[in-house]
Amino acid sequence: MTPIQRMACLMMALLVSGAAAAQERMPPIPPDKMTDAQQKVVTDVVSGPRGRLSPPFVPILRSPELLSRLQRVGEYLIYHNSLDPRIFELVVMMMARNWTQQFEWRHHYPLALKAGVKQETIDAIAEGRRPVNLAEDEAIAYDFAVELLANKSVSDQTYGRFAGKFGEQRLTDLVATMGFYTSIAMVTNVDRTPIEDGTAPLLKPLP
Amino acid sequence: MVSIKQLPWALMATLAASCAIAQQRLSPIPADQYSADQKKVVADIAASGPRKEIFGPLLPMMRSPELAYSAERFGEHVYYNSGLDKRVYELAVILLARQMTQQFEWRVHYPSALKAGVKQADVDAIAAGRRPRTLEPDEAAAYDFIVELYKRNEVSDATYARVVDKLGERGVVEIVGLLGYYTTIADMMNVNRTPLNPGTAPMLKTLAKPLP
Structure with a gap:
């Protein structure tokens, strides 16, 4: 190993340890330090369909009432929304x-595959490309979500295709899904919420 | 060429055309056409919340009654119980309205921001896409946090430390909750093409990069 190579390796090691040191900013509150309001919300959430306080809610517990109200929106969207799970998971990705x-990304990666989103579709989303082999309903939802993200509005043609295919209830559920996952993405990015164990590949910076 | 006599009609036609373009896509469902599920949501909100009714911008969501109920409950917390200083709250809302060029939210919250104590010069700067220069320290901490979050999808240690110092961890979480809630409403209104309140005109210009 040349000195330059050794230096490069050393720098790599420092970078990796630096990434590991990017610790979560609002870690779990120990149960004996929780207020009554926090304890009550945690009990409610754990006894609900989630069965646990999932990691994105750990920072939000700083405001137990916000957690209670926001997780209820999520509970509807995750367990009772009117969209096909394949469409829901596509939009979450x-x-x-x-x-x-x-x-x-890691949490939903296997859920998206299980719901029937194609591997090549997930790979394309990861790379910021438009997926090429979307099913017809996936393409309609994809176009709607892309326009809303990029333009903050949706053209008549794209709106008409979505409403015609899925109806108005699914349309409002889709918009709310995007809003809910915006909240979750913001809080987890601010918190630097640790990823969970799993085999799904992580997102790389866009090329 | 339009003659003077024809002018009023030409104007009327133009107005009618622009009204047609701006029509709501998901106009409110008349109460007498509500389903049993929708009626139940109306009754539950009337019985429980401080607002007693579904907030206007959320009405398109009545197509999905359980969603409308949970979104209303979320919004009630954000609006009434975030614990944020009203000045910081309103600053965050107009930043979000500027980021999304949401004319309705801007029109409603622009006077609330001034009333809460955000300075006119700062509101004008945000509208124009300039960095405001006379923010109070807590306003500046919230401002930098929000703008950085929009630009980088995350926030630096220095910006995070400063906003926690000014607003506390709970305040930071409440700001994010507020942004998520108003994003949902703004998306919903932009998709619906919710019209402005009668007698009001759009105030925001379109900017390629709304937040400086």
């Missing part, structure tokens, strides 16, 4: 890419 949110 788009939101995770949009915010480069590693926790959400």
Whole structure:
């Protein structure tokens, strides 16, 4: 190993340890330090369909009432929304890419595959490309979400295709899904919420 | 060429055309056409919340009653119980309205921001896409936090430390909750093309990069 190579390796090691040191800013509050309001919300959430206080809610527990209200929106969207799970997971992956949110990306990666989103579609989203082999309904949802993210509005043609295919309830559920995952992406990026164990690849910077 | 006599009609036609363009896509469902689920949401909100009714901009969501209910409850917390200083709250809302060029939110919150004590010069700067120069220290901490979050999708240690120092961890979480809530409303209104309140005109110009 030449001195220059050794130097490069040393710098790599420093970089890696630096990344590991990017610790979460609002870690879990120990149960004995929780206020009554915090304890009550945690009990409610853990006894609900989630069965745990999932990592994005750990920082939000600083405001137990906000957590209670926001997680209820999420509970509807995750467990009862009117969209096909394949469409829901497709849009969640788009939101995770949009915010480069590693926790959400890794968490939803296997869920998206399981719901029937194609591997090549996920790979394209990861790289910021438009997926080429989307099913017809996926393409309609993809175009709607891309326009709303980029333009903050949706053209008549794209709106008409979505409303015609899915109806108005699914349309409002889709808009709310994007809003909810915006909240989650913001809080987890601010918090630097640690990723969970898993085999899904993480997002790279866009090329 | 339009003659003077034809002018009023030409104007009327133009106005009618622009009204047609601006029509709501998801106009409010008349109460007498509500389903049982929708009626239940109306009753539950009337019985529980400080507002007693679904907030106007959320009305398109009545297409999905359970969503409308949970979004209203989320919004009630943000609006009534965030614990943020009203000045910082309103500053964050007009920044979000500027970022998304959401004319309705800007029109409603521009006077609230002034009333809460945000300086006129700072509001004008935000509208024009300039960096405001006379923010108070807590306003500046919130401003830098929000702008950095929009630009980089995350915030630096220095900016994070400063906003926690001014607003506390809870305040930071409440700011993010506020941004998420108003993003949802702004998206919903932009998709719906919610019209401005009668007698008001749009105030924001379109800017390629709204936040300086």
